[in-house]
Amino acid sequence: MSVYFVPWNTSNNLLKETERLYDAAGTFDCINEGDLVAVKLHVGELGNPYHVQPIFVHEVVRKIREAGGKPFLTDSNTYYFAQRNNAVDHMNTAQRNGFGTAPFIIADGLKSENYRTVKTKGILSEIEVSGAIAEADAMIVISHCKGHELSGFGGAIKNLGMGCTSRAGKLRQHRTVGLEIDASKCIGCGKCKATCPMGIPEIIEGKAQNTSPLCMRCPMCIEACPTNAIDFVDKPNLSKALASAALGVLSTFKRGKVSYVSFAKDISRYCDCLSNPGEIMMNDIGIFASDSSVSVDAAFLTMADYQVFNEESHVDCMLQVQEAKTLGIEGTLKPAITTV
Numbered sequence: 051m052s053v054y055f056v057p058w059n060t061s062n063n064l065l066k067e068t069e070r071l072y073d074a075a076g077t078f079d080c081i082n083e084g085d086l087v088a089v090k091l092h093v094g095e096l097g098n099p100y101h102v103q104p105i106f107v108h109e110v111v112r113k114i115r116e117a118g119g120k121p122f123l124t125d126s127n128t129y130y131f132a133q134r135n136n137a138v139d140h141m142n143t144a145q146r147n148g149f150g151t152a153p154f155i156i157a158d159g160l161k162s163e164n165y166r167t168v169k170t171k172g173i174l175s176e177i178e179v180s181g182a183i184a185e186a187d188a189m190i191v192i193s194h195c196k197g198h199e200l201s202g203f204g205g206a207i208k209n210l211g212m213g214c215t216s217r218a219g220k221l222r223q224h225r226t227v228g229l230e231i232d233a234s235k236c237i238g239c240g241k242c243k244a245t246c247p248m249g250i251p252e253i254i255e256g257k258a259q260n261t262s263p264l265c266m267r268c269p270m271c272i273e274a275c276p277t278n279a280i281d282f283v284d285k286p287n288l289s290k291a292l293a294s295a296a297l298g299v300l301s302t303f304k305r306g307k308v309s310y311v312s313f314a315k316d317i318s319r320y321c322d323c324l325s326n327p328g329e330i331m332m333n334d335i336g337i338f339a340s341d342s343s344v345s346v347d348a349a350f351l352t353m354a355d356y357q358v359f360n361e362e363s364h365v366d367c368m369l370q371v372q373e374a375k376t377l378g379i380e381g382t383l384k385p386a387i388t389t390v
């Protein structure tokens with residue numbers, strides 16, 4: 051459960067540095083000859099400039115092949131309406147963003163109906179794991195460390211919990227968060243309804259109401275409201291849901307078949323799901339590798355000034371990591387970090 055690290059030092063050849071990192075961490079020891087290996091990444095929303103650069107993903111693909119595995123790049127469709135909402139748009143976005151060295155398989159299928167529902171623990175009792183991930187023999191999880199409006203930050207646990215689940219699984223997690231409309235602030239302007247991709251809020255007697263089971267808890271109506279009448283409630287529940295979902299995803303793999311590489315570079319205010327992820331919040335840190343999602347996320351938080359994310363989101367970044375540990379995901383909250 052150790053974490054290995056190379057600093058983001060562009061005086062060195064970082065591609066060669068990652069090779070040293072992976073060798074020290076044993077990143078590809080989880081691969082047996084002939085394994086179908088999911089390379090879980092986030093290709094970035096169209097226009098997002100901060101997702102992990104393809105050149106580093108290509109190197110992971112090369113190393114998997116060297117270890118005898120059959121790599122495929124993968125991600126699950128989004129639950130919201132953008133350029134990664136179905137397999138065709140998602141694959142086109144991946145291609146435009148430069149990911150083309152291995153087959154790109156959308157893990158949950160054309161319209162997100164390919165998933166396996168598994169039992170889990172914690173705030174969720176079950177979760178819908180994307181089919182191609184549930185079927186894979188091994189997985190390398192490539193994460194970009196950055197801020198997140200609902201969970202403080204996103205790293206390996208979020209990449210597992212949200213990134214490896216179908217639209218139904220994502221909705222299940224997001225709906226652990228509540229959404230309230232303060233009638234005393236609502237002026238009945240209807241901007242929330244006009245902005246919502248599904249036109250959900252109803253304006254009844256001059257006040258907005260939202261009782262729909264289809265509400266995705268995306269922030270679009272919140273951002274559109276001119277009087278700040280709409281807000282999330284119980285936001286920390288999403289961090290707990292991420293940990294629950296991550297545990298469910300890991301239950302589809304044999305022990306020791308998942309490894310993690312996290313890039314603490316271009317650490318933006320918001321996540322790669324946005325075309326406009328906001329400004330860079332701190333200096334580049336480096337690249338981490340570990341066989342534990344808990345340890346690799348804890349290592350990033352140890353080296354990052356994550357209070358800025360806590361203040362931004364009003365959620366403690368450590369919560370998802372602590373919850374994952376509490377639920378039994380292997381790893382440590384205070385990992386030894388070996389610089390290679």
Ligand code: SF4
Nearest residue numbers: 246265266267268271
């Ligand atoms: S959070 Fe608001 S914008 Fe998003 S689906 Fe729900 S009602 Fe619509």
Ligand code: SF4
Nearest residue numbers: 236237239240242275
């Ligand atoms: S946008 Fe805000 S003020 Fe306007 S109707 Fe919706 S909740 Fe009310």
